[in-house]
Amino acid sequence: MNITVCVKQIPDQSIPSELLPDSWRLRRADVNAVLDPGDEYAVEAALKLAEATGGEVTAVSMGPARADEALRKALSMGVHKAILVTDDALEGAAALVTARVLAAAIRKSGGTDVVITGTESTDGYTGVVPQALAELLGSSSLTFAKSVETGGEGITIHRQTDTGYQIVTAPLPVVVSVTAGANQPRYPSLKGIMGAKSKPLEHWSLADLGLDGEAVASSQRVFSVVAAPEKQAGELISDDGTAAGRIVEFLAQLKVI
């Protein structure tokens, strides 16, 4: 089984993010960046499928040249090869553009049986790239997977719903988006980290993909960004044995008991 996993590099979320004042874009250039933790679940799911079927995993990313680091992390986890689509014209690309670029890269790489993604990126959280990708590739989509297995007609998942879950199966080719909690992403081993350095990692430009300016033009604009009003501080008490009484009093005041 040929498997492609889509991964994104994002600013490290443990340090406060910042917007660039002139473009309202996320400051990415000089901040510490990591492989999106949400995409680690996708990498793990892809590796498990490959192990079960004897397949190969290709990681694809769209981002600045330094997104290499995130791809190296995926390679060190066990991914076989990686492709980075990087082009100045892609800065600030919206979801539809991202999906077009990823679809074109997957086609150029020779196509794939299964595409695995996260459900949403941690920095942008649009959460529609997987579905857009499926439509572009003419694939079925298995979204919001809490578990992924081979079997059934090709791939079978437990799909999260508002009230529980569904068991859904689809033939190949298919795009699968996995949620956090679908698995426990592995840590790269020392051997994996050393090995990752010699695994193939290619850089492609928009021209390499045969995409023109129109395909990557965005129709969205940010008009302004302002600070949200801060909430007034409330009452803060230390529990000296009377806190429960104060809570009950408050609930009674609100007429919920």
Next chain:
Amino acid sequence: MNAGPILVFGEVEDGRAAPVSLELASQARRLSDAVVVLAYGSSTEGVDKAFASAGASAVHLAEHPVADRLIGPFAAAAMASLVGAVSPRAILIGATYTGRDVAGRLAVRARLGVIANVIDLMDKDGRLVALNTIFGATQIVESGFTSSSPGIFLVRPKSFEVAAHEGDVAVSRLEPPTDVQDSARIIESHSETSTGPGLEEAPVVVSGGRGLGDASNFALLTELARLTHGSVGASRAVVDAGWVPYSMQVGQTGKTVKPTVYIACGISGAMQHTVGMKGAKNIIAINRDQDAPIFKLADLGVVGDCLTVLPKVIEEIKARQQQG
């Protein structure tokens, strides 16, 4: 400026209009007299009335042709045909699971941009402007589409009130779509809902996080919820740990709740959690750490151990209720 109608995706589940779709119909009506709703679901019998009284001026009813197929890809195809037919000024879709499936595929089919996580939508000088929050809702972003093209606004549930509307509505049937590129089949459906009011409707939500220490301590929350006619929620940390089902998760990747009171027990208050509950009218937080970020939102914050405080709260409410 495009003067077309606003097109709303009307999600229909178990024969009922999804609350978020009604919210969107009402907001669309505040912005335009022409509100076209595609009501899509396995059975759409009578839902035109619900959409009309929320603000729709036209409702297209489309029945899902095959019960064991996922709704999203089919509804996206139906939406795409309506986009072609009515040339909307904007498309509103609720950010549910199905809604996200529809938005992603529709974006490709109709060549439309998507603005996600929308919490407010307004008309500014003839232009639709969406608000969403970033960085843990500390910053508000105003964005929209360039004037020549409409786009999809993916809106978080509970962003708008449903307002009763009276007026004429044109109802028609739409043939089910045929050109769908998706062969996924549903084999089984499982529901994990508990008794009592649903998390999103409950006047009181009692939520627990990792600070509860152990899954069995959720029994305290269930008891407090029972006494307050509330519902139990959870942080993602404990959902991921398998203590409680995902259907109880509150936050960015879970449910959005706006109860009269939200009681956060042993929850630190990470921004991905607070975006799902900061709209609560009143917030009570119990946390051992006086610097926990949840206290910044709390109307009443208790620095203490929830395993000591909660049993006492339960005891005192019971005592009151016996007296009363």
